Structure formats: C-alpha cells, structure tokens
Amino acid sequence: MSLQFEIVPVTPFQQNCSIVWCDETKEAAIVDPGGDIHLLKAKAQQLGLNVTQLLLTHGHLDHVGGTAPLAAELDVPIIGPHKDDAFWLEGLPRQSEMFGFPLTEAFAPTQWLSEGDEITIGNQKLQVIHTPGHTPGHVILFNDDAKVAFVGDVLFKGGVGRTDFPQGDYQTLIDSIKGKLWPLGNDVTFVPGHGPLSTFGNERVSNPFVADEMPLY
16 A cells, blocks of 8 residues: 555646555545646546545646646645645736736635645545745645655755745745755655655755755765
8 A cells, every 4th residue: 555646747837747646545636737637637547546636735827727627627626735825826817927828717725734734645645744935835745654745846856946936935945945844854755846856865965955964874
C-alpha cells in the first residue's frame, strides 16, 4: 500500500501538475490543475483512477487556471490553498490579462486549508503545512510513508520561489523552507511546481539560496 503520483506538465509555463493516488483504492487527487484539463482527464482515465478532489498549493494562475472547469466536469470539490491567497483567486481575470492567458474567472475553493490539516486519498494521507513567502497562503502537501512532498513554488532544484509578487516576502520564504520543509527529513523527495524533482537533503547541500553545508553521511 503506497501513495503513487504522476506528473503532467501543463500550460505554457510547463507547470508540474501531479495526479496523486492510493494504489489500493485507485482514489486520486489532482494537485495544481493549471490548465490543459483534457490531458489531465486522459491521464487519470489511462491510469484507471477515480479523481475525487482537486488540491491547490497557491493561487497563481499557472497552478489554478484549469481548476474550476475541471471541478465542474468531474463534480469534485476544490481543496486549498490557505485563505490568505483568496486575493489571488479573486484576481484571476487580472492575472489572465497580465500573462496573456485565456480569461480565467475568479472562484473560491470548497474548503480552505490550514496548518495541520490532513487530506485523505483512499487509504493515504497528505499533511498540510502552511509555507508563506512566495504567496501568503501557500501550502505544501506531505506524505510521510512515501517521503514525498508536493511543494508548489516554494522550492526548486537549485532555486526558490519568486517573492516579487504582491504580498511575497523573501525572508518569510526562506524561513518556511528551513523551518517547515527541512525538519521533514533529508530523504524526502519533493515535486516542485516547475522543473525536475530533487530531495531536501540535496538542496541543503547544493542550493545556493538555502544550503546550510549539511555534511553528507
């Protein structure tokens, strides 16, 4: 019994949308459905999964652009992000204009997430950790059994999230990474919002923004 996931890059930003499922029950969630929902539906069908919820790490367009139409088509709830990102979801029409995307209407999730919440997918659980900095309401989703974290735009292989957007804050982001992510363990593999996977341990050694010269042994 374990948590499985498959990444489907979506939108011109090649955002890592993750289909996450329990291999016992085939129940699934889709994390950050930013667009190209036909690809997401096709992949879920190909894998024989029953998608029961959509999960959002934060409110930026490339992570949420396909959420409302996909939720309507699948008749499933939208869970997350933290309520401090409400202004991003309310501002989606403006975001669409800024980034040259098709118009994305504002929406509100079925449920906001908070630090310490738990999301159930079949027999698997994702722990919700509030990680502000890139956006004020950013959350990451962590499965302890599989040692995997879906971190949105908090951390990348060799980089960290931008903090020059409204209500972004660089020091808050660094504090989130070092104070909330590192304690989860060096052996945790993380799925970033863009680019290749890495581990927290690898970033602690090599990431120029957050390395702490941790010895490798």
